[in-house]
Amino acid sequence: MKSIVIYSPFECLIKTSAQELVLDQNESVSLDNYDEIFVYPTGKTKRLSFKIDLNDNDNQFYSVIERNDKTLVFLLDGLISQNTDIFHFKYDNLESQLAVSSSALTFSTKDHKKQILLNSKPSKINSGNFKHIDYIVLEFENSQILICYNTKNNRARQFEGDKITITDDGFKITSSNGIYDSIVEELFVDNSGLKSKSKAFTLTQQLIPAKLVPYKFICAVKSGDNETIQSLLSDNLLQKLSIAQVQQYFGKISYFYMIDYKTCFAISNNENIIYEFYLKDNKIEDITDNKS
DSSP: OOOEEEEESOOEEEEEOOOOOOOOOOEEEESSSSEEEEEEEEESOOOOOOOEEOOSOOOSEEEEEEEEEEEEEOOOOOOOOOEEEEEEEETTTTTEEEOOOOSSSEEEOSSSSEEEEOOOOSSSEEEEEEEEEEEEEEEEESSEEEEEEEETEEEEEEEEEEEEOSSSSSSEEEEEOOSSSEEEEEEEEEETTTEEEEEEOOOOOOOGGGHHHHHHHHHHHTTTOOOHHHHBBBBHHHHOOOOHHHHHOOEEEEEEEEOOOOOOEETTTTEEEEEEEEETTTEEEEEETTTO
């Protein structure tokens, strides 16, 4: 039986038939003997408890990846929200509906339905539509979430920030992530759908410790901050790769977890990938991954 390592971004209790283990935020545990594995989230933010099935990698609560002789399981933060109302919208001749229950958001039209599972109750919600884009803003104690649903193609997009403001033709999302002082992204809706208008980053200039360089770099890749990406790569690497090639290499990162300061697990384009960063003089000299 392969040993497995479970990484958690939140406090939880890991339980098997033989033992119970408590994990703090951003801790991991290695299991050599196990049959059924259950996760019981604890702490301030209550999430749903769930069972880990190592054969199920298409799961909203965790992702599984094989590395060397171990199975790595990354618990995911999940999507947040809950309520009990129905909202009706109309644009041209297209009618749509948003049902907000205690366990899910359900966007629907006469031809489509999109359900998003929820696991925490917001203090306030605000819903509406711009043209054929239905939206809901979910307010929590320390953050806000925006979910936009395209009634024509049945696709939903999620954004999270410290504050989400409804503008005349879309949204403004203001946030910070520990690296940037602030990130302000503006979105607008036209006849073809939801689009990005602008994205601005504010960063206090200071020397970054080497151990934070890969973390800051992966934040910049996920956020699309090309200026910071360029500032963290060595001259040697920049001679080999353009910023566009770097973004293409990493793809669209929807989630990441730093295993250690130079090793990162990420979900990119719906694939589970582990990146290794090699530093020289506080710059990234090389990057490898488990796909190579």
